[in-house]
């Protein structure tokens with residue numbers, strides 16, 4: 490025991506010699522929380538601190554938590570590749586516990602057996618290449634509905650289309666199709682658009698995304714956990730309950746159908762989750778696990794594709810020669826007699842270069858999901874205490890002037906490889922941050938890529954887009970509190986393929 494204590498003392502002396510990354514001087518107990526409260530939005534406050542200190546890694550103390558924002562690819566690699574095992578946990582917070590029904594899920598669940606169990610289920614059972622193939626027709630159904638809906642909106646209106654709305658509901662439709670094999674919870678809408686239920690559902694999913702890691706004071710001072718100063722808990726409770734209001738009766742009914750033998754054939758992810766068995770042939774997942782994992786998947790798949798496509802189209806409407814290049818590629822690969830198919834994706838390198846550029850310049854949130862250090866460690870010669878929350882800043886990395894030439898310019902060409910081989914949205918060097926890497930990296934690279942490319946390619950190949958008359962140059966201002974576009978992208982659309990291509994969708 491004595492030797493152990495001496496060793497511990499020695500290593501703690503060593504680590505104390507090392508400094509924490511630079512950051513504002515913290516107050517006792519509360520750290521920099523007062524500054525955080527006084528400098529909303531927190532994202533901009535943290536960006537300003539790093540800019541003022543000219544640092545690529547910082548330390549901001551919120552209560553007793555060291556928050557470590559990072560904008561350097563090499564430091565990100567040190568954290569997510571070299572020391573991946575140390576940084577493989579997630580924060581404990583009221584919000585993540587509530588949304589995951591007590592950490593029963595994958596993405597927001599801290600490192601441990603439950604996370605391992607659920608991640609294995611996702612990787613092996615829901616998104617394996619074989620399962621991806623199995624779900625192909627369902628994805629195509631929603632890709633067709635996307636074109637059908639936009640076509641109807643143009644035909645029945647003045648040609649103006651809210652492309653944020655379209656992208657969000659394509660994401661919502663797709664995830665409901667994969668999870669529950671349905672587009673509508675209620676009667677839906679004949680033109681292919683959302684009904685009142687889907688509008689409520691998608692709004693609730695987006696509210697959860699926005700508030701789950703929203704820097705609530707009570708998450709950093711556990712003795713204040715009963716308070717809800719910012720109102721985040723109220724919003725999260727309401728949004729989570731709205732999602733459950735739609736999901737849970739379907740899940741309950743389906744479990745009942747499998748148990749009483751009225752359902753025997755798997756059609757979607759929900760059937761797969763219910764049918765999993767343990768070594769004794771008992772259900773592998775409890776009803777609570779299925780409910781919370783389904784909620785998390787719905788939340789986690791919503792935001793990236795629509796945000797990426799909205800920004801990329803906005804940038805390209807302001808630089809029509811780029812839009813023309815993408816259309817040219819699509820016309821060469823696909824022609825004008827049919828719609829884009831998933832099998833075209835490997836050949837659409839310019840299209841993928843545009844989407845990569847969107848992920849570099851305009852990721853939906855600057856902060857990646859926090860990674861928590863499970864022991865004291867050293868990164869970039871700085872001391873990182875156990876329990877620190879590392880926030881890889883996706884936009885900080887993507888716009889880092891040390892890494893990218895003219896970092897604020899939208900230039901898809903920078904991603905094109907000379908050998909013309911199949912470009913992907915992945916960045917193994919972390920010089921941009923799309924799916925992450927390592928133990929906590931996104932397991933759904935194929936699905937995420939497919940959804941994003943299909944949304945963009947179908948919109949650009951199926952329709953001609955120009956800015957609306959009242960906004961000849963698309964306003965590229967970001968919302969203050971996060972990196973989404975301040976104003977939804979509305980553009981003037983016109984079908985560009987022969988009428989029969991759209992009419993086939995109506996039959």
Ligand code: HEM
Nearest residue numbers: 595596790793794858923924925928929930931933936937
């Ligand atoms: C374009 C679409 C998508 C993008 C850009 C994306 C990006 C990300 C990112 C950045 C992370 C966090 C990585 C980290 O913590 O270091 C993540 C985690 C995750 N994503 Fe995705 N994602 C996408 C789509 C999806 C889809 C469709 C699913 C469906 C199953 C999914 C499932 C997950 C899961 C389960 C995790 C958590 C992994 C863990 O904590 O172990 N993602 N994703």
